[in-house]
Amino acid sequence: MTQSFLTDYDVFLFKQGRHYRLYNCLGCKMVEDGAHFAIWAPNAQEVSVLCNLNGWTYGTNQLSPRWDGSGIWEGFVPGLGLGDIYKYGIKTQTGEWIQKSDPMASKYEEPPKSASVVWPLDYRWEDEAWMSSRGEVLPLDGPWSIYEVHLGSWVRRDGGFLSYREIGPLLADYVLEAGFTAVELMPVMEHPFYGSWGYQVLGYFAPTSRYGTPQDFMAMVDHLHSKGIAVILDWVPSHFPSDGHGLANFDGTCLYEHQDSRKGYHPQWTSAIFNYGRHEVRSFLISSALLWLDKYHIDGIRVDGVASMLYLDYGRSHGQWIPNRYGGRENLEAVALLREFNSEVNRSYPDVVTFAEESTEWPRVTGPVHLGGLGFSMKWDMGWMHDSLSYMSRDSIHRSWHHGEITFGMWYAFSERFILPLSHDEVVYGKRSLLMKMAGDHWRKRANLRLLLAMMYLRPGKKLLFMGGEFGQENEWNHEKELDWYLMDRPEHRGIFKLVSDLNRLYREESALHRDFDPQCFQWIDCSDVAQSVFVMMRPLGDRPIVAVINGTPEPRYDYRIGVPQGGKWRELCNTDGDCYGGSGMGNMGEIEAQEIGCHGRHWSLSLTLPPLSVLALAPERLFNEEV
Incomplete structure (x- = not known):
């Protein structure tokens, strides 16, 4: 031996x-x-x-x-x-x-x-420049614009999978063209059932062999890093499948999971729940997370199903769960694991970010561990997602009655460090694609989608968009086939893609737009025009203020006056109704002069034409460093 x-x-x-x-x-x-x-x-x-x-x-x-x-x-x-x-x-x-x-x-x-x-993890990395500077290139309060990808259905060849090495250059070039700063890969850890999308993991220390070897996966990450693109992985410590060859009843006993089904069985996902109170299981799980940082140079970890971990009664009826030692519903062992995970990631890699998919009002998810928080870098804002999609699915004639679905989120926007997710969960199981959720005929659906995307980019919160949303995929996501890339040959869909690219550029270049976590980074100029479904907001911090005007109806608004913080000319940085995006081409000829007329409590104001179902983003011209 x-x-x-x-x-x-x-x-x-x-x-x-x-x-x-x-x-x-x-x-x-x-x-x-x-x-x-x-x-x-x-x-x-x-x-x-x-x-x-x-x-x-x-x-x-x-x-x-x-x-x-x-x-x-x-x-x-x-x-x-x-x-x-x-x-x-x-x-x-x-x-x-x-x-x-x-x-x-x-x-x-x-x-x-x-x-x-039997396989080693030897690899010669070439991303030293990225690894030494990623915390400066993409800091916590930097322009995190994330493209969520399922590798098996993003693009295919003759109906079959591409390898990691084949996907890497294609994905990098596309992400650069679209302007995203990061990709989030739906779970690549080995999983027995492809239809689980990777969320039923058994190989917590191995990338799935469907797309190649561990070194192939490393090469893909290496290539993305060479293009300045951060890589985030989904990690699933919330549950695991009960396949006979896996972790369940591993040595003939419930080793990794709880023996009592009231704690060890997940009723919604029909899977096993880890025994977070067992020391060896905690070592196993945190070691899994650290492997992807140590060996695969991952830049961020998104933890799936955090809410299901935090509550003992998650998905259970009365009598189907066991209270904690204080009689409460909080899973104290899971809380301790999440804090330990975040503490160790921060200690080993202070430039790595962690994201929580957490859908409840659990306090201080992004608060520091030493002050009683869970220690995550960011939390998914599921409330914003739900409210925004609800509003955008309504016919415009009804939107004045639901004005609060757009304004309510700002009441809690700075209670955590939020990321705004339009994820894969919203485009499956009969929910329809983002485009087809939108109200109206085909023209209005596209205009509404452009409006939704611009609202996301112009309000506080980091951005996440699932693949296909960036060009207006019409069909629901189907993991058994690639995206409908033929739509990119159509001007109206290419226009949506161009808008996303331009929004990503603005988000990267305008510091006012990616300073998302400071409560001073946002002001309502006017959120009370319920009758006309118009919202006016300002991002005042950064190199220059950015003002956004949202018209939630297909009715153009003429001579619509808004207050602004300074005089001079104001430029349209973005008009979602522009011809180049597939809109009607209405607007303000690219610029407008502020008038010394008081409005909204400000000394200066603009008299604008608001195109139908549109968002205008404006900034003062005199801060532009360009020839006029």
């Missing part, structure tokens, strides 16, 4: 729940003449490695339990090398033999096969 990769200190940290890099000492490690194995299975009677060399025979290549009571089994199998497949044969306390994949594997067979693969 070769020397163990585990030290006594590793075991101590593991048992304390404080080992955050288990991938360095557990799992399969290639050595010169074979492979060393270490696996946690404290309730097993026997553990052996099953592989082609031993004909998948139980008991041939046995592992030995460590003397320290850690429940870790170790051993060496000679002759195993790069690309060989294996599983663990585990004899349970009842005498039954079961086969399990390696929870710590760095690679798996391509599903539906489920064996683990």
Whole structure:
């Protein structure tokens, strides 16, 4: 037997729940003449490695339990090398033999096969410049504009998947053209069922083999970094599937999950819930997150299903859940895990951001841990998403009765550091695409979508847009086929794409627009024009103030006066009704002179033409550094 990769200190940290890099000492490690194995299975009677060399025979290549009571089994199998497949044969306390994949594997067979693969994580990175400067290039309060992508259905070739290495250059070029600063990949961790979109994870330490090897995935990240694009990964510590080869009943007992179904079974997703109070499980989960930062150079982690983790009664009726030790519904162990996760990420990588998909009013999700918060960098604003889509789906004749769906979000906009998500969840299961959610005929749908996108970019909050929304995908997202790229040949859809590109440029270049977390960064100039469904807001911080005027009806407004903070000429930075975007071409000829006429409590004002279903973004000309 070769020397163990585990030290006594590793075991101590593991048992304390404080080992955050288990991938360095557990799992399969290639050595010169074979492979060393270490696996946690404290309730097993026997553990052996099953592989082609031993004909998948139980008991041939046995592992030995460590003397320290850690429940870790170790051993060496000679002759195993790069690309060989294996599983663990585990004899349970009842005498039954079961086969399990390696929870710590760095690679798996391509599903539906489920064996683990002997594979190293060696790679020669070329992103030193990005890694040394990413915190300055894209700081927390920088222009985070995120393009959410499902790799298997973004683009395909002859109906089949592209590899990570093939996707990388295509995705980078497209994201640069569209102007996004980051991509968020729906879970790439290995998952048995493709239709889960990656949210039913079993390989927490391995990118899915559907698109290539770990090194192929690294090459994709490397290429995106070379173009200045940050990479965010979805991470799913909220639940896991109960497939026989996976984590469920791993050694014949509920090792990773709670035994009591009132705590260990997720009724909405019919999956298992991690036992967050178990020290070894906390080490496993946090080590998974840190692997993607250490080995794959990921720039951000979005934690899925945070609300389901925080509440013991999530998705459950009375009597179907167990209160915490104080009699409450809060999952104290999950809270501790999330705080520990964020603290360790911040300690190891202060330039990495974390995002919470959290849909409730849990306090201080983005507050610092030492002050009682969960420690996330940002939180998804699900309320803004719901209210905005509700408003935009209404016929304009009814919008005056629902004016508050646009204004209400500003009451709580600075209670957390928010990101505004128009994600994949809104364009599936009969919800229709973003474009088809919009009210009206086809022209009005496109105008309303342009209005929605501009509202998102001009109000406080970082931005997230799911693939297809940037050009007005008409069909619902279908993970079994690529996006409807043929629409990009149509001027009206290419116009939507151009608008998103221009909005992203404005968001990057105008500091007033991406200073999103300071309560002083936003003012309503007028949010009371209910009768005409007009909203006027200002982003006053930054190099120059930006004023946005929203007309939520298809009726043009002439001589519409708004107060502004200074005189001189004002330029239209963006007009969503422009010809180039597929609009009617109405507007203010690109600029307008402020008049010394008081309005909205300001000394100066503009008399504007408001195009139908439009957003105007204006800024004072005298701050432009250009020839006139």
